[in-house]
Amino acid sequence: MKFTSIKEEIEYSKKRYNLKKDIEELLLDKNYINYESNIIVDYNLDIYEKNQSKDRESVKIIGNNGNISILSKDITTNILNNLMPNWEKDYSVKLFYYGKTFKRTNNKINEIRQMGAECIGVDTLDSDKEILNLLISIMSKYSEEYIVEIGTSEYLKGILNEFYLDEIEYNNIINYINKKNKEDLAEYMKKFENTETRKMLVEITDMRGSIDEVISKLKNNYVNNKMEKGLKELKEISNFLKSNDIDQKNIICDLSMTSSLNYYSGLMFKSFYKESNKEIIKGGRYDIDYDGYGDVIPAIGFSIEIDELLRSLYKRRKI
Amino acid sequence: MDTLRVALPKGRIGKDSVDLFNKINIGTTVNLKSRKLVFKDEKNNIEFVLLKNADVITYVENGVADIGVVGKDMIIESQKDIYELHNLKFGYCNMCIAGKENKQIYNRDSVLKVATKFTNSAKEYFSEKGQDISIIKLNGSVELAPVLGLTDVIVDIVETGSTLKANGLKILEKMYPINSMIICNKISYRFKYKKIKDIIEKIKIIEERGL
Numbered sequence: 414m415k416f417t418s419i420k421e422e423i424e425y426s427k428k429r430y431n432l433k434k435d436i437e438e439l440l441l442d443k444n445y446i447n448y449e450s451n452i453i454v455d456y457n458l459d460i461y462e463k464n465q466s467k468d469r470e471s472v473k474i475i476g477n478n479g480n481i482s483i484l485s486k487d488i489t490t491n492i493l494n495n496l497m498p499n500w501e502k503d504y505s506v507k508l509f510y511y512g513k514t515f516k517r518t519n520n521k522i523n524e525i526r527q528m529g530a531e532c533i534g535v536d537t538l539d540s541d542k543e544i545l546n547l548l549i550s551i552m553s554k555y556s557e558e559y560i561v562e563i564g565t566s567e568y569l570k571g572i573l574n575e576f577y578l579d580e581i582e583y584n585n586i587i588n589y590i591n592k593k594n595k596e597d598l599a600e601y602m603k604k605f606e607n608t609e610t611r612k613m614l615v616e617i618t619d620m621r622g623s624i625d626e627v628i629s630k631l632k633n634n635y636v637n638n639k640m641e642k643g644l645k646e647l648k649e650i651s652n653f654l655k656s657n658d659i660d661q662k663n664i665i666c667d668l669s670m671t672s673s674l675n676y677y678s679g680l681m682f683k684s685f686y687k688e689s690n691k692e693i694i695k696g697g698r699y700d701i702d703y704d705g706y707g708d709v710i711p712a713i714g715f716s717i718e719i720d721e722l723l724r725s726l727y728k729r730r731k732i
Numbered sequence: 733m734d735t736l737r738v739a740l741p742k743g744r745i746g747k748d749s750v751d752l753f754n755k756i757n758i759g760t761t762v763n764l765k766s767r768k769l770v771f772k773d774e775k776n777n778i779e780f781v782l783l784k785n786a787d788v789i790t791y792v793e794n795g796v797a798d799i800g801v802v803g804k805d806m807i808i809e810s811q812k813d814i815y816e817l818h819n820l821k822f823g824y825c826n827m828c829i830a831g832k833e834n835k836q837i838y839n840r841d842s843v844l845k846v847a848t849k850f851t852n853s854a855k856e857y858f859s860e861k862g863q864d865i866s867i868i869k870l871n872g873s874v875e876l877a878p879v880l881g882l883t884d885v886i887v888d889i890v891e892t893g894s895t896l897k898a899n900g901l902k903i904l905e906k907m908y909p910i911n912s913m914i915i916c917n918k919i920s921y922r923f924k925y926k927k928i929k930d931i932i933e934k935i936k937i938i939e940e941r942g943l
Contacts, residue, residue: 560922593921594816621925665922687923690795 445509450491456481484515505534531714564670566677571639620668624651689725739800741785748822749801756934798920815916823912829905831885847877848887875899
């Protein structure tokens with residue numbers, strides 16, 4: 414935000430601190446522990462780089478000795494870089510963080526303030542429910558007009574697996590879905606055999622509505638193991654919302670969520686306020702298959718764009 | 733219920749868009765002959781704003797307009813973060829590579845000089861084809877560039893090809909077809925989904941019936 418007076422700027426900083434503290438209290442209350450990760454990360458040690466957004470987005474620093482470091486572009490990744498080498502079987506932890514991330518887009522470096530929560534090593538379904546509940550609590554705390562969008566990476570991955578795509582084909586398809594461009598996707602898919610899965614892929618952007626609506630649209634459709642896993646997760650989430658009397662009017666299921674599809678391994682979510690032109694909270698399940706550890710470690714979390722949240726509160730004069 | 737704001741470009745695509753919306757009984761209050769830029773359709777709770785073609789995407793991306801009508805050429809060139817919801821049946825033309833007759837486009841041993849307004853589109857296309865290029869951005873009369881020897885070829889929108897012909901140029905390759913599209917802001921898509929979906933469904937029915 415840009416300010417025209419020192420008073421305004423200091424006031425904004427004070428409000429941002431209070432907002433941060435507000436969310437922090439909510440997380441402390443649920444037994445989350447604060448963890449601070451580094452801002453500068455060794456490029457070679459960035460073990461999750463391959464699963465993350467493209468390398469060209471990272472801001473690199475080259476030292477006098479030629480070593481390359483990057484400015485943190487994802488705090489979760491940094492936390493994992495720090496914790497995984499000493500990880501112990503059956504250990505579990507709930508963490509929260511507050512920090513800055515840096516991303517390069519075109520010729521600009523964007524500095525983004527993020528706060529987030531991560532459940533690492535906690536049983537899959539329990540942590541799905543806990544994180545989702547926490548996300549809804551935060552969103553509903555600041556506005557009644559919000560949308561929490563839920564999806565699962567496994568359903569779309571399951572469909573895509575049926576096509577044996579090369580990298581260019583995969584990227585083209587993801588790009589069409591990402592743009593919700595059903596018609597051009599349908600045209601592009603004509604080069605593949607006309608199967609039930611092709612039809613399902615073309616219609617993926619229509620798989621939107623309440624969780625029950627989406628599941629019922631898919632009734633009688635073909636499913637492979639991966640797709641079934643995804644749908645099972647969604648059914649469990651739907652049951653959880655019902656059994657806890659969580660109002661579902663603000664919760665939308667969308668099976669065409671594509672962002673960082675390869676990074677996620679289950680439940681995915683994004684949340685929005687009407688007044689804001691950006692996502693406020695995003696996250697999902699990213700179970701960790703860390704080299705040298707053996708077992709897959711369950712992990713789920715989300716990050717909150719604090720400045721965007723604050724901007725939306727300013728717009729509504731709620732702060 | 734919130735008002736839906738629709739951004740339309742001035743000119744022929746704007747006129748075709750208004751005609752189409754009128755067919756589904758929307759935007760009948762829009763008068764393109766007037767000097768006004770904002771028209772309210774009270775009955776349907778929709779507001780139409782008339783903008784310069786290149787600004788439609790900016791208004792939609794920033795959420796000032798919920799949906800808009802714009803050519804695919806602008807969408808590909810601007811690389812903005814918007815949804816592309818429906819291909820309309822007007823605004824047809826082609827993005828083409830044009831130059832003097834028999835000019836060879838692809839040569840691995842040389843760098844092709846390209847004049848264009850559509851620099852991102854040209855870069856992306858030739859990169860996929862594996863051809864090295866050097867781009868000279870021009871803002872108008874692009875056809876002059878190969879004629880006067882500034883570049884080897886041009887990348888531009890071609891409707892009838894008459895301007896090319898008049899300047900002694902030919903289409904060397906059709907890159908991809910262009911048409912107008914309904915685009916949508918990402919947040920509006922979530923909060924006004926039903927209204928936007930309804931409008932597009934009605935438009936599709938009209939188009940299918942060939943009306």
